[in-house]
Amino acid sequence: MADKIQVCIIGSGNWGSAIAKIVGANATKFPEFDDRVNMYVYEEMIDGKKLTEIINTTHENIKYLPGHQLPPNVVAVPDIVQAAATADILVFVVPHQFVKNFCASLLGKIKPTAQAISLIKGFDKAEGGGIDLISHIITRHLKIPCSVLMGANLANEVAEGKFCETTIGCRDIKYGKVLKDIFQADHFRVSVVDDVDATEVCGALKNIVACGAGFMDGLNSGDNAKAAVIRIGLMEMIRFVDIFYPGSKLGTFFESCGVADLITTCYGGRNRKVSEAFVKTGKSIAELEKEMLGGQKLQGPFTAEEVNYMLKNKNMEDKFPLFTSIHKICIGELKATQFVESIRNQPDHVLSLKA
Numbered sequence: 001m002a003d004k005i006q007v008c009i010i011g012s013g014n015w016g017s018a019i020a021k022i023v024g025a026n027a028t029k030f031p032e033f034d035d036r037v038n039m040y041v042y043e044e045m046i047d048g049k050k051l052t053e054i055i056n057t058t059h060e061n062i063k064y065l066p067g068h069q070l071p072p073n074v075v076a077v078p079d080i081v082q083a084a085a086t087a088d089i090l091v092f093v094v095p096h097q098f099v100k101n102f103c104a105s106l107l108g109k110i111k112p113t114a115q116a117i118s119l120i121k122g123f124d125k126a127e128g129g130g131i132d133l134i135s136h137i138i139t140r141h142l143k144i145p146c147s148v149l150m151g152a153n154l155a156n157e158v159a160e161g162k163f164c165e166t167t168i169g170c171r172d173i174k175y176g177k178v179l180k181d182i183f184q185a186d187h188f189r190v191s192v193v194d195d196v197d198a199t200e201v202c203g204a205l206k207n208i209v210a211c212g213a214g215f216m217d218g219l220n221s222g223d224n225a226k227a228a229v230i231r232i233g234l235m236e237m238i239r240f241v242d243i244f245y246p247g248s249k250l251g252t253f254f255e256s257c258g259v260a261d262l263i264t265t266c267y268g269g270r271n272r273k274v275s276e277a278f279v280k281t282g283k284s285i286a287e288l289e290k291e292m293l294g295g296q297k298l299q300g301p302f303t304a305e306e307v308n309y310m311l312k313n314k315n316m317e318d319k320f321p322l323f324t325s326i327h328k329i330c331i332g333e334l335k336a337t338q339f340v341e342s343i344r345n346q347p348d349h350v351l352s353l354k355a
């Protein structure tokens with residue numbers, strides 16, 4: 001048993017629970033994996049009962065993915081170190097604002113040979129005025145390689161077994177095959193690419209664009225205007241990668257992590273939904289997140305803030321008018337009704353990215 005690959009999922013929110021359905025099933029299907037999959041659960045009480053106990057007895061995460069059965073070999077563990085200590089693959093799937101704390105708890109407590117994969121869409125602010133990729137934070141803190149999985153993957157649809165594609169960014173082709181085995185399912189088709197940073201950046205930036213799509217919906221601006229936001233958003237995503245992650249490939253934007261995720265999030269995601277309500281109700285984003293998401297977390301407004309922190313420091317806000325105005329609307333510095341005016345003129349940009 002000891003030579004089998006052990007998988008631990010760190011996180012048990014909406015996406016963490018949906019992916020646990022696939023990972024749990026694949027762990028029992030393929031002989032190279034240990035059947036047991038630990039899932040670290042941030043403990044909370046629900047109607048007087050611990051969420052971990054509810055999951056381990058009913059096999060349902062009634063708070064974050066109600067109505068879906070998790071495979072019984074997925075075991076909820078409230079202690080992150082206990083959950084991860086013997087794992088060979090650590091699947092990070094928590095809202096991005098919590099990842100550093102989890103890394104701090106795990107430092108020196110995991111197998112030195114373990115590998116990580118991040119399903120987290122977001123950035124963190126870096127010292128010196130820039131931003132950090134979440135996979136880089138994980139590698140730097142835990143001193144292990146970190147791949148990424150990003151795609152057009154609304155968690156509830158994946159949990160329902162509806163067809164979708166996803167992109168794994170992995171630098172080591174052999175290891176990419178192991179990751180494909182643990183994540184792929186008939187309804188969840190995996191492509192593995194080696195353009196890891198661009199894959200991750202796509203996953204983070206599309207959440208900002210989704211807020212813009214939600215603003216347009218809230219303003220009743222119509223489908224053409226929303227399509228313009230999606231197109232301009234895509235151009236700013238490409239420009240961002242071109243400037244800050246040189247050597248990335250244009251082709252990555254045509255994988256699931258690029259155009260496809262952008263479209264699905266701008267139509268079916270939480271960032272879009274809350275941003276529409278933000279315009280229609282005049283309530284704050286934080287208030288609406290609490291009211292509308294039942295404990296789930298938004299990533300778009302935070303990501304817009306983190307990106308703006310870097311762009312401001314580099315005096316580059318004017319190169320990214322969509323990202324900049326979305327951030328300013330989220331924090332109340334700009335009115336949503338000024339959104340169209342603020343993105344009317346896009347700067348020229350000559351790309352150096354190659355297919």
Ligand SMILES: NC(=O)c1ccc[n+]([C@@H]2O[C@H](COP(=O)([O-])OP(=O)(O)OC[C@H]3O[C@@H](n4cnc5c(N)ncnc54)[C@H](O)[C@@H]3O)[C@@H](O)[C@H]2O)c1
Pocket residue numbers: 011012013014015016017041042043064093094095096098119120121122153154155156295296297298299
């Ligand atoms: N939900 C989706 O459809 C989806 C799809 C693809 C990627 N993602 C990405 O996956 C990541 C995780 O998203 P999710 O949907 O699983 O989470 P979520 O939005 O459901 O967030 C809830 C999770 O946060 C945890 N949490 C709440 N407060 C906490 C605290 N103080 N400290 C630590 N943990 C706390 C909860 O225990 C729960 O596990 C995000 O980066 C998201 O962008 C989400």
Ligand SMILES: O=P(O)(O)OC[C@H](O)CO
Pocket residue numbers: 121151152153154155207210261264265268269270271272298299
């Ligand atoms: O619901 P959102 O806006 O966090 O988006 C969810 C996923 O990232 C879609 O792929």
